[in-house]
Amino acid sequence: MxxxxxxxxxxxxxxxxxxxxxxxxxxxxxxxxxxxxxxxxxxxxxxxxxxxxxxxxxxxxxxxxxxxxxxxxxxxxxxxxxxxxxxxxxxxxxxxxxxxxxxxxxxxxxxxxxxxxxxxxxxxxxxxxxxxxxxxxxxxxALERPPMSISPTPDFDIVDLKRYSCMSVQYSRGCPFSCEFCDIIEIYGRVPRTKSNHQILTEFDELNRRGWRGPVFIVDDNFIGNKKNVRQLMPELVDWQKRHGHPFSLLTEASLNLADDDELLNNMRDAGFRRVFLGIETPVEESLVEAQKPQNRGNLLESVKKIQSYGMEVMGGFIVGFDNDPEDIFERQIEFIRESAIPLAMVGMLNALPDTQLWRRLEREGRLLGEDATGNNTISTLNFVTKMDPARLIAGYEGIMKTIYKPRAYYQRALDSLKRTATETKEPTPYNLLDEIKLGVIDGERKEFWRFFIQALRKHHDRMTESLRLAAMGYHFRKLNDSYDTVNSET
The missing domain is CATH 3.40.50.280 (Cobalamin-binding domain)
Structure with a gap:
């Protein structure tokens, strides 16, 4: 067959x-x-x-x-x-x-x-x-969710690794929290299941044997969902990286309460974690309560800064469109993203995904518009009746995107992030410095690029490849915004 x-x-x-x-x-x-x-x-x-x-x-x-x-x-x-x-x-x-x-x-x-x-x-x-x-x-x-112990090592030979920027492995499935809008807990459950230390390190061995060098994304929706098992994994992961000469820089997704665990943060730094995506969502306390995110309480800004202090660039997810969002939510999101020095900020409008708690609540309230979500919350679409005027919400959302990805604003966040994430460990990277500098030729905002380049060279000369990676990412977001503007103007 x-x-x-x-x-x-x-x-x-x-x-x-x-x-x-x-x-x-x-x-x-x-x-x-x-x-x-x-x-x-x-x-x-x-x-x-x-x-x-x-x-x-x-x-x-x-x-x-x-x-x-x-x-x-x-x-x-x-x-x-x-x-x-x-x-x-x-x-x-x-x-x-x-x-x-x-x-x-x-x-x-x-x-x-x-x-x-x-x-x-x-x-x-x-x-x-x-x-x-x-x-x-x-x-x-499946009648029940399978244990991760029976999940096999992925077939890395069936793809051409050279075509990809980053490799992926999975350590766990599920999340212990109960965010109202999230479909992960509906699909994978609220009891995080993990692979054994041997399983995940075998996958690292396989990637290393195939000559992969550079970023590896641990794709778990919440890497620290099962803290007990993660704590047992980390010493072995640190040891593996040391024995193999740190061939991989690691990135993952985690909940913001990662900031509460100094020992885990220290181990993640030693293991080579360089980036982490956090579902921050909003600086508005009432909206966090609505979203059922108790793990995001307290001083969110200080939590982000603490994680950054362990050498990890923070990527953040943000949402507008909660019932409790105030009229100034857009300005508050912009201010938080700027002060937190998060270059890669994924801001989206709240969408109700099928069979989530949010979907079921809106269905009871008669607010669903009868449409499935797109799966892409970074475009200006809604699939439920919002409390805020839809036109105001869409305009405010688009205003956030245009503001945070203006070249000068973005490059300043990138510089601030580099300053906060200083680390002694050099990150393995496949990036070519000359290829990245092409951005200073083809980009219509090349003046801001060279301004950023000079500042990065002066202040972070030992991290120029990382600096140029951030510049390329900023270019991506601006082009993405431009394409959405074109689509929205046509509709």
Missing amino acids: KVLLVNPEFPETYWSFRHALPFEGKRSVFPPLSLMTVSSLLPKKVERRLVDLNVQSLKKSHLEWADMVFITGMLAQKKSLHEVVKQATALGKKIVLGGPYVTSTIEELPHADHIFQGEAETTLPEFFTDLDRGEAKRVYK
């Missing part, structure tokens, strides 16, 4: 970094970890190939080769997913769908011979057993 694994294309989003990648000579940020894991779950007798539409086109010959086409996808990938299904169906191929979009959407799914809902570590082997018996079902859904 021949199985073609297809990862649909992502649209331009905060996380795509599409406009920054050319300076690095890469096609996409992350490889499709979910399909690499699925590949490792396939029976050995199955021939398999993977096509990632974020780095290459799907050709007719790819589909003609296959007996079955496995397609995954997140909500943001749904448009591309539907197109892949259409092409494969036209050639009479068996279609197998899975992933977060398939699991949680309220929309009618495209044609599929088999559908997998939830995690596949137990259901995929069951499917192939049924298939051999001629008894394959249309829908497979």
Whole structure:
């Protein structure tokens, strides 16, 4: 049997970094970890190939080769997913769908011979057993969430590592918190499950053996969700990095209460964590209460500064559109982002994702507009009736984006972040200094770039590659804003 694994294309989003990648000579940020894991779950007798539409086109010959086409996808990938299904169906191929979009959407799914809902570590082997018996079902859904101990090492050989900016591994699934708008706890549960230390370090070994050097993203939605297990992992991770000469710089996502744990912060610094994404959401206490985020109480600004003091650049997620947002929410978000020195700030409008607590509350209140979310909260769309006037909300949101990604404002945050995240450990990086300097030629805001370049060279001369990475990211966000402005003006 021949199985073609297809990862649909992502649209331009905060996380795509599409406009920054050319300076690095890469096609996409992350490889499709979910399909690499699925590949490792396939029976050995199955021939398999993977096509990632974020780095290459799907050709007719790819589909003609296959007996079955496995397609995954997140909500943001749904448009591309539907197109892949259409092409494969036209050639009479068996279609197998899975992933977060398939699991949680309220929309009618495209044609599929088999559908997998939830995690596949137990259901995929069951499917192939049924298939051999001629008894394959249309829908497979795990009766319970599988332990991470049975999740295999991803198939790193099925992708061309050189096409990607960053490698991905997963340590845990689930989050102990109960944020109202979050779908992670609905899909993966509130009891974080982790891999063993041996499992995750084996994945590090595999990447190291293949010659990967540079960033590795631990993709957990909350890396510190199971603090007990993380504390047991960290000494071994620190030791692994030391023994191998620190080949990887690490980044992950965590809850803001990371700032409360000095020992963990110290271990993360020693292990080579250089960036962490925090769901800060809002500086407004009433909106945090509404969102059910008790982990974000206290002095948020000081928490960010503390994490930065351990050498970790903070990336932040922010939301406007809560019921309790005051009229000056937009100015307060801008001020907080500036004072916290967060260069990469993902600001979005609140959207109700299917089957979340927020979705269910709005449904009870009769406020849903009957539309699924787009999966991209950085565009000016709403799928529920907001308390604030929608026109005011959209205009305020767009004002935030235009303000924080103005070149001078962005570059100043980048310089402030570099100052706060000083570290003695040099970060392994694939960036080419000459490629990055091209930004000073092609960018219409090149005057601000050179102003930033000179200041970075004077104050952070030992971190110039990192400085130029931040410059390329700023260029991406400005181009992203420009594209959204074009779309909004046309609609």
